[in-house]
Amino acid sequence: MTPRYDVIVVGAGIAGSLIARHLGDQGRRVLVLEAGARAADPDQGNRDALATYFSASAKVPGSAYRPQPAVPWPEVTDLTGTDAAPGPGFRTAGHLPQNGPLPYASGYVRVNGGTGNVWTGLAPRMLPEDFDTESFGYGRRWPLDYADLEPYYRAAEGELGVSGDAAEQRAHAGLPLPDDYAFPMQALPASHLDRLLAAQLDGRHVKDPVSLDSVALRVVGTPHARNGVPNPEYDGGRGYVPRGEHGREDPGNRCVGNASCIPHCPSYAKYTPLKAQGQWGPSVALRDRAVVSRVLTDGTGRAAGVEYLSYDGVATRVHADVVVLAAHTVENARLLLLSGLGTRSGQVGRNLMDHPVLLTWGLLPQRVGPYRGPGSTSGFEGFRAGAGRRLRAPFRIEIGNWGWVWAKGPVDGDVAELVRERGLFGAQLRRAVGDRISRQFALQFEMEQGADPANRVTLHPHERDPLGLPRPLVTYDLSEHVKDGMAAAKAVSDQIFTLLGAEDHTDYAPAAAWPGRFEHRGRTYGYRGAGHAAGTHIMGDSPAGSVVDSWQRCWDHPGLYAVGCGSMPSVATSNPTLTMAALTLRSAQRIEADLAERDRPATLTSHAPRTPSTPHTPGAPA
Amino acid sequence: MELTGFNSEALWSTGLVERYRTVAIEQLGPARFERLLQEAGQPRGRRNVQGDWDDWDDGLLDAARAVTQLWYTGSWPGPPPFVVSPHAYARGLAWTAAGLAAPATAPAGYGSWGHAPAGESAS
């Protein structure tokens, strides 16, 4: 049978949209199958998303979209903490049942563009030492190193449109960026809160009670996938043009400070997959409301196509030479499991990781002006690297610009407390609300969680989604290493609060609001999930211990790729999407090489000396 | 209004007075709403708010709190809570009290988040 498509891509999120764009640029016939709905009119889609978000009582990551019964996704509100004996516990509802000791506390979104619509857009790189944490006694080593990925990091920074300060990243984040490297856009301005913290904390030291290190504090700007002022030095002096609506060039587009990046940037300043989609060539087709239910293989295990279901359950089969699973960590694992593929290593679904986040929050003595600009613009980078990693999980500290929203929910909760518990009305209330909100700040300690085969996604033995497919079932826990990281983080937070003269309001209560809650060495900690799902089809250098190779090709299944954060052997302390995008661009190059190989005339392959194919993916280094 | 700490000009300028009246009548019932209007509308001298409201019964106090929360957040506190409209969300008095704007309603431009916050706007 002649395949109608060269490539089928499953999922039109960040990874799938990028792959499709690159292969489309090579003239490849690409069919993108997307489970979620696509807005018929993208402009209307933008307005609808905003109105839906405004009207949502719980402003959770999925709140810009109406739920779609046929394609459920897990929302953070599906989890509730309980106080039941023998200790802290939690309950789950919805799409992602769980049976582990602690909850996997993150969600994702299944609409066209995926979780990539709602992400915050922070885009730091991993550190060179992050590619091998086995030397620190935990996690899994990558089959690649930083140098292998470096050119693709550059390409990904170009694709996503990253604003950053190379000199600062070099000096204070530990990245070996070459002296002549410039990010596409200049660093985004630091928030007023960042500046207040820098003025009081830069150069001060805090003690990490677990590693016993004394660490110098320094507020460092975070690279962002959102539009700032273009850098004339970018790309050897060629400069950069920001991209706005539909991914079109829009030189004046800037982040204007809407402070709603999660879930929706109304001004097209934040990168989303819809920008890549806007640049798709004519040979790329998107079919939305197409829920892939399994991968088809031929008798030899080679990928042959997929089967997908419409919302009313009608199955359709489509065929291609290459199938790329880009449905995100949990759903990629579910698809491999539903298809019974990649089973040799026994690792499919295993090694689920996230950034469990310890939050601390309080009031500064002075007005901060929260809820302005991106959710976080700077952080403290001093706890990410070094020998301390042996003793406790390393972490990145994000400075939270949006008050207490992640810890306590929207300001409605502050108002309710002041009205109902403090009994305030009138001018007193007005003063108290103003004072309470305008001095809020938060710190977000994002812990590295090492790969652990026991943290896993399986198929639920009997729960089915509305299309009749087994739901994913998650088993999850935090290691002592992570818990020790949180203990260190809390101690660091306490010292920072003292240095700032801040009023600490951190309290992981009530139980219902903290499903991720545990006791550790006599103290109670609460965590949230950063939404950074990784693992489940991790890469490695042998089929015995990993699911994909360094190109994200499934061992044993030629033509089948599983791309995304699921391939990452370690999630490091950086927000993972830039690294994931770099890996994706690298895979796009590999796929193009496979297809070029297929198309090479037989006479040439048999007679001509074999030259290694060096495909050039636009935007990727040659 | 006495309850919110904002004067009637500030409240009328939100364009929400009529809408909130409808919501409150729906949620509280006309009788309780009328009582609340009368009681809360009484001109009183300087007072400790909490002390003064002590002579209100629970039903009235609860109604006063719900209406106050509605004005501050654009959301009826429930149960179950609901946002009255996107415009109501945008005009929540909590933001005005803090000298801020509700997220995504009034972007102040590139880099605006780096400046010291403006003072609480007098109204």
Ligand SMILES: Cc1cc2nc3c(=O)[nH]c(=O)nc-3n(C[C@H](O)[C@H](O)[C@H](O)COP(=O)(O)OP(=O)(O)OC[C@H]3O[C@@H](n4cnc5c(N)ncnc54)[C@H](O)[C@@H]3O)c2cc1C
């Ligand atoms: C609130 C939040 C904030 C975040 N902030 C950051 C951040 O600041 N920095 C960072 O690096 N990362 C961040 N992330 C993580 C980031 O969103 C993900 O890493 C990224 O979106 C993953 O891209 P993806 O393409 O693999 O998956 P997605 O973007 O989720 O796309 C997957 C697509 O596959 C589709 N799909 C799923 N199942 C099927 C199926 N069966 N058939 C067909 N299609 C299917 C989905 O509908 C979706 O469109 C955040 C996540 C959340 C939740």
Ligand code: SF4
């Ligand atoms: S702060 Fe506003 S403009 Fe900037 S990226 Fe976030 S939502 Fe978009």
